[in-house]
Amino acid sequence: MIEVRKIESKKDIKKFVQFQMDLYKDNTYFVPPIIKDELAIFDPDKNQVFKNADCWLFLAYKENKIVGRVAALINHIEIDEQKKSKMRIGWLDMIDDIEVTKALLNEVQKIGQEKQLEFMEGPVGFSNMDKAGLLIKGFEELSTMITWYNHAYYKEHMEQLGYVKATEWVEFKxxxxxxxxxxxxxxxxxxxxxxxxxxxxxxxxxxxxxxxxxxxxxxxxxxxxxxxxxxxxxxxxxxxxxxxxxxxxxxxxxxxxxxxxxxxxxxxxxxxxxxxxxxxxxxxxxxxxxxxxxxxxxxxxxxxxxxxxxxxxxxxxxxxxxxxxxxxxxxxxxxxxxxxxxxxxxxxxxxxxxxxxxxxxxxxxxxxxxxx
Structure with missing residues (x-):
């Protein structure tokens, strides 16, 4: 059985950040973030984006073990000034179990519906200066410090759950x-x-x-x-x-x-x-x-x-x-x-x-x- 818990304590936020590190610890292409910097992103005392944004963090558990994470984000500048009715999906990581992905995204969906938003999109951060996008090509290329790395099954999960392409980026060498x-x-x-x-x-x-x-x-x-x-x-x-x-x-x-x-x-x-x-x-x-x-x-x-x-x-x-x-x-x-x-x-x-x-x-x- 999969249990999704909303988290708020500093201890749980550390688990939220650490999950990605554990998931990719043996991966040759994953580039770990600096943990201190990642924690600062979710600290309203250190990240001024919380002046115009809301954030809900979730961890998924299976057999009392963390198996996924997601952040539900609302940027009020986007909502109030630009009239874009978007629920942002951020920091999405999970094991290769589509039920875990579904359970996590359902929590984001609930918030979006409660706030009467029109659609949800991700993975993205709070703004354009944050990391964005699922990797869909280049799984055997070394990642960079400003991009997320993920396994190929992320894309498969999203499409099986009815999500469609929104925005796409290309990178060259x-x-x-x-x-x-x-x-x-x-x-x-x-x-x-x-x-x-x-x-x-x-x-x-x-x-x-x-x-x-x-x-x-x-x-x-x-x-x-x-x-x-x-x-x-x-x-x-x-x-x-x-x-x-x-x-x-x-x-x-x-x-x-x-x-x-x-x-x-x-x-x-x-x-x-x-x-x-x-x-x-x-x-x-x-x-x-x-x-x-x-x-x-x-x-x-x-x-x-x-x-x-x-x-x-x-x-x-x-x-x-x-x-x-x-x-x-x-x-x-x-x-x-x-x-x-x-x-x-x-x-x-x-x-x-x-x-x-x-x-x-x-x-x-x-x-x-x-x-x-």
Whole structure:
């Protein structure tokens, strides 16, 4: 018999976070999160998203053993301001037993119906800055620090339970071009001169801090027209600063400004921390931080995490300036393998950015929805 329990205590939330670690402990491709960071996500004192969101956490038990978890989420900005009647399904993990999946999702469904929402969708987080999507292709590819990993049966369970495709993302990998193609260099120079743009370089992470708010504002502008987008709130920015800035190498950040100094484009890339996080196994101490520091300084792999372009400059070649300098830095660091972050499958403009690098589509992920 399957029993689903609503949880609230810190002790049970630790079990909620730990379940994923236990489920994938012997999996070669799973990348564990930092447990401390995961716990902070569900702590209203540490995560300001609770100013505009509600969260219910559930654990499924079978024979007194934890066999699944799920979070039911409501983002009130989405409901009240954007008029999107969506119940969010988050942090969904379970053993290969469709009855467990059904029992967990039924709890989310009950809340959605009680709140008179129209549909439920997931897996997603509280906002677009959180992880999202079931992996449906690339089960034998190493995961990243900003994506969820899951077994193939998750997709089978969702579809058997009547959930249908909502949103899909694609991810690419490619080799770092060496040398940089002449046409990229020429085009980057032309764009810089035509629009009087210049690139900014940084020696320390501290030098980047004054631009962080502008970068998040630019992200809101860049993706505001996407159906699934929920604007990033000012009070959420501090959380993301604390969570990701320690991982950033200033040489892997590229900003482009106009002649007045206004930010018109940026990208944040990082050396891959996947293998380091596997070694850390969820803990920074006593030795986890050492693995992360080593990965930050010496690596053969890198990932594109965020990119934002001012709407009036989209489609005008600003990405050529950004990518030229980033790729040069990759060459300086002996980075030979690149991976993109998840991109909406119909976002052809972004995907066109990689066409000169002979990319391979190696992962797909998808959210599923069901009417309430």
């Amino acid at each position: 490619f080799k770092t071009p060496n040398p940089i193609p002449d046409k990229i260099n020429r085009f980057a120079d032309i764009i810089a001169q035509r629009y009087r743009l210049k690139s900014l370089r940084f020696k320390t992470t501290k030098e980047i801090l004054p631009y962080v708010d502008q970068m998040f504002n630019l992200l809101n502008k860049t993706y505001s027209n996407l159906v699934s987008f929920v604007p990033i709130q000012e009070y959420q920015i501090e959380l993301y600063k604390n969570k990701y800035l320690p991982f950033i190498n200033p040489d892997f950040v590229e900003l482009v400004v106009d002649e007045s100094g206004k930010l018109v484009g940026f990208t944040i890339t990082m050396p891959s921390f996947s293998k380091a996080l596997q070694k850390a196994n969820g803990k920074l101490f006593p030795f986890g931080f050492i693995h992360l520091l080593r990965a930050k300084k010496k690596n053969t792999d890198a990932a594109f995490y965020l990119i934002g372009i001012e709407p009036e400059y989209q489609g005008k070649g600003v990405t050529a300036m950004i990518f030229r300098n980033i790729i040069q830095n990759f060459m300086n660091y002996d980075i030979t393998n690149c991976e993109t972050n998840p991109e909406l499958e119909d976002n052809l403009a972004v995907q066109a950015s990689w066409k000169n690098y002979d990319p391979t589509l190696h992962k797909r992920r998808r959210t599923y929805r069901k009417d309430l």
